[in-house]
Amino acid sequence: xxxxxxxxxxxxxxxxxxxxxxGLYPSIRWSDIRKPDDLAADEEFIVAxxxxxxxxxxxxxxxxGIVHLGGYSIEGPWEMILNANIVxxxxxxxxxxxxxxxxxxxxxxxxxxxxxxxxxxVGVNVTVRPDSRYGVSKAFGEALGALYADKHGLRVTCLRxxxxxxxxxxxxxxxxxxxxxDLVQLIRIGLEHRDIHFEIFYGASDNADVWxxxxxxxxxxxKPTGKADDFRAQAMAAQAKLPPDPIGDRYxxxxxxxxxxxxxxxx
Ligand code: 15L
Numbered sequence: 619x620x621x622x623x624x625x626x627x628x629x630x631x632x633x634x635x636x637x638x639x640x641g642l643y644p645s646i647r648w649s650d651i652r653k654p655d656d657l658a659a660d661e662e663f664i665v666a667x668x669x670x671x672x673x674x675x676x677x678x679x680x681x682x683g684i685v686h687l688g689g690y691s692i693e694g695p696w697e698m699i700l701n702a703n704i705v706x707x708x709x710x711x712x713x714x715x716x717x718x719x720x721x722x723x724x725x726x727x728x729x730x731x732x733x734x735x736x737x738x739x740v741g742v743n744v745t746v747r748p749d750s751r752y753g754v755s756k757a758f759g760e761a762l763g764a765l766y767a768d769k770h771g772l773r774v775t776c777l778r779x780x781x782x783x784x785x786x787x788x789x790x791x792x793x794x795x796x797x798x799x800d801l802v803q804l805i806r807i808g809l810e811h812r813d814i815h816f817e818i819f820y821g822a823s824d825n826a827d828v829w830x831x832x833x834x835x836x837x838x839x840x841k842p843t844g845k846a847d848d849f850r851a852q853a854m855a856a857q858a859k860l861p862p863d864p865i866g867d868r869y870x871x872x873x874x875x876x877x878x879x880x881x882x883x884x885x
Contacts (some may be wrong), residue, residue, distance in 0.1 A: 619643050619680055619682045619683045619720075619721070619801070619809050619810060620643070620644050620645060620682055621627075621643070621645040621647065621680060621681045621683075622639075622642065622643045622645070622646045622647070622681060622684070623638070623646075623647045623648075623649060623678060623681040623682070623683075623684045623685070624646060624648050624649070624684075624685045624687065624808065625650065625666075625677070625685070625686050625687055625688030625689075625710065626650055626686070626687030626689065626725070627648035627649055627654065627687075628651075628652055628653065628661065628809050629650070629687060629691060629784050629879070630636065630648035630688055630691075630782070631691075631725070631779075631801070632648070632650065632687050632807070633654065633869075634798045634801075634844050635687075635798075635801075635802070635805075635821070636654070636661070638744070638798055638799065638802050641649075641803060642802075642806070643809075644726040645662070646661075646662070646770045647662045647663070647664060647677065647681060648661060648662065648663045648664075648686070649663065649664045649665070649666050650663075650665070650666075650688065650793060651665065651667050651668070651804070652665065653664070653665055653790050653806050656839065656856070657801075659666075659740065663704045663871075664676065664677050664710075665735070666865065668688050668689060668701075668702060668705070668706025668707075668709055668710060669702065669705045669706050669709065670708045670709075671712070671713065672704060672816070674706075674709040674710055674713040674841055675713045675717070675724065675857055676836040678710070678713045678714050678717045678719055679717055680717055681717075681867060682719065682720050682721070683719065683720060683721040683722070683725070683809045684714055684719055684721070684722045685722075685723045685724040685805055685808075685809070686707070686710050686712070686722055686724050686759075687791045687804075688702075688706060688710070689702045689703040689705055689706050689707065689755070690702040690755075691752075692748040692752060692754065693751060693752045693874060693877060694751070694752065696751055697806070698849065699702020699751045699752055699754075699755050702814065702855065703708050703752070703755035703756075703758070703759070703791050704758055706785035707724075707755070707758065707759045707762055708733075708762060709858050710722070710764045710767045710770070711762050711763065711765075713816075713840045713878075714766075714772065715719035715766055715770050715772055719812070720772070720773060721772070721773040721775075721808065721809055722763065722766070722772060722773075722774050722775075722812065723774075723777065723804075723805050723808035723809060724759050724763050724774065724775070724777070724874040725776045725777055725779055725820075725821075726747065726756045726757075726759055726760050726775045726776040726777060726778045726779065727752070727753065727778060727779055728779065728781075728820075728821075728870060728871065729748060729749050729750055729752055729753035729756060729758040729778050729871050729874050730747075730748050730753050730754075730756040730760065730769045730792055730807050730883055731744070731746055731748070731753075731778065732744045732747065732749025732750065732753050732780060732856075732867055732869060732870055732872075732874050732875055733747035733749050733870075733871060734747050734750065734829070734869065734870050735749070735868060735869055735870070736793070736829060736867075736868065736869065736870055738829070738833060739828075739830065739831055740829065740830055740870075741830070741831035741833070741834075742818040742820075742829065742831075746760070749871030749874040749875045750877065751868065752874070753871065753874065755842060756778075759776070760776045760818065762777050763775075763816060764816050767815055767816035768816065772817060773808075773814045773816075774814075774815075774816045774818045775804075775807070775808030775816075776816075776817070776818045776819070777801070777805070777808070777819050777820075777821040778819070778821055778830075779801070779817060779821030779837075780793070780794025780795060780796045780820070780821055780822045781795055781796060782796045782797075782798055782801055782821070783796075783798075784798075784838075785852065785853070786825075786846045786848040786853045786857055788853055788856050788860060789853060789854060789857040790845070790870075790872045791823060791853060792827045792847070792849075792853050792854075793822075793825055793827040793828060793829050793848060793870075794821055794822055794825070794829070794870075795822065795823055795824055795825055795841070795844065795845060795846040795848070795849075796821045796844070797823045798812075798842075799823060799843060799844070800821075800823045800843060800844050803840060803841070803842070804819055804821060804835060804840060807819070807835070807838045807839060807840060811839070813837050814838075817834060817836070817838065818834065819834060819835035819840065820832040820835060821830065823841070823843070823844030823845065823846060824842040824843070824844060824845050824848040825844075825845065825847065826846065827846065829870055831884025835850075838840075847882045856859055863876050865879050
């Protein structure tokens with residue numbers, strides 16, 4: 619991998635990656651719908667709206683691999699999700715394939731499976747159970763990745779990311795926390811491992827309260843260094859300040875499940 623493109627570079631995760639991935643590859647191009655305020659003189663950045671295929675063709679030109687973080691990163695109105703995450707993701711894979719890009723690492727999300735109960739351990743071969751329009755868009759992105767891998771030979775890795783941050787923020791995040799450095803490890807496997815065809819990995823660190831079977835990532839050499847348990851006391855203290863959420867607390871997707879929830883009233 620000589621030249622990498624990272625979309626979504628101005629978002630929370632993208633901003634961390636701009637620091638952590640510095641110097642990892644000979645050349646990294648960053649892109650987002652708006653420029654970050656702290657762009658350094660030696661960083662290549664192209665502003666692009668993912669819903670605009672011509673713009674996406676420009677950002678993928680000449681790159682070997684893509685880390686696709688771009689899009690809307692929480693639940694939102696359908697129009698927003700449709701343009702940024704559905705059309706945007708299609709444009710990204712289609713432009714990548716047409717431009718001869720070799721690999722894509724797609725930032726999927728735990729919300730593609732948010733309606734699995736917390737009591738159930740899930741692996742990578744289960745049916746998706748999205749908890750939101752956002753979660754549906756991530757399931758769509760995974761399906762697109764499989765299509766471009768199987769039909770066109772693009773090497774695709776989908777990372778079902780939990781929550782990236784310095785520490786787990788509450789009880790739910792004790793199970794799904796992903797230390798930023800562990801995310802970089804997963805990205806590097808997707809961009810560099812010889813045997814990648816189409817793979818799904820869970821984006822979680824070495825957490826004691828785990829809901830996911832991440833043996834597929836470990837099979838590719840993933841050795842997470844973060845342990846959510848080291849932050850248990852502070853996460854539980856933060857949890858104690860949150861209002862009760864009977865639906866959210868039952869399912870892996872938490873508040874994404876209780877948001878707009880009215881299934882109990884369906885009769
Ligand atoms: C996600 O997919 C979101 O992008 C992030 O903002 C968090 O909400 C995270 O999931 C989470 O589940 O905590």
